[in-house]
Amino acid sequence: MKKEKQIKRWEKFTEKNDFKLNDDKEIVETLAEGVLKNRKKHGLGYCPCRLTTGNAEEDLKLVCPCNFKVQKTWKEKGECWCSLFIRR
Numbered sequence: 001m002k003k004e005k006q007i008k009r010w011e012k013f014t015e016k017n018d019f020k021l022n023d024d025k026e027i028v029e030t031l032a033e034g035v036l037k038n039r040k041k042h043g044l045g046y047c048p049c050r051l052t053t054g055n056a057e058e059d060l061k062l063v064c065p066c067n068f069k070v071q072k073t074w075k076e077k078g079e080c081w082c083s084l085f086i087r088r
């Protein structure tokens with residue numbers, strides 16, 4: 001998949017939510033490249049900002065988009081761990 005397609009998917013994902021993609025396009029593009037690289041290497045689009053554990057079940061939690069609203073960074077800063085998604 002191309003980076004642009006990944007970003008479009010994320011945009012669609014955010015449409016009806018209380019969060020959006022980071023306004024900084026460079027950050028979004030870098031993260032899209034990271035997710036796509038992980039997908040190519042590991043078969044799943046893991047979060048580019050966090051380390052996988054090697055435990056397949058545990059690591060499913062790291063597939064982007066993750067359940068970031070339970071994270072401390074969302075509660076405190078209104079952002080996912082990587083600042084890909086930010087509160088509207």
Ligand code: SF4
Nearest residue numbers: 047064066080081082
């Ligand atoms: S922290 Fe952000 S970039 Fe990382 S997996 Fe979760 S939603 Fe994706």
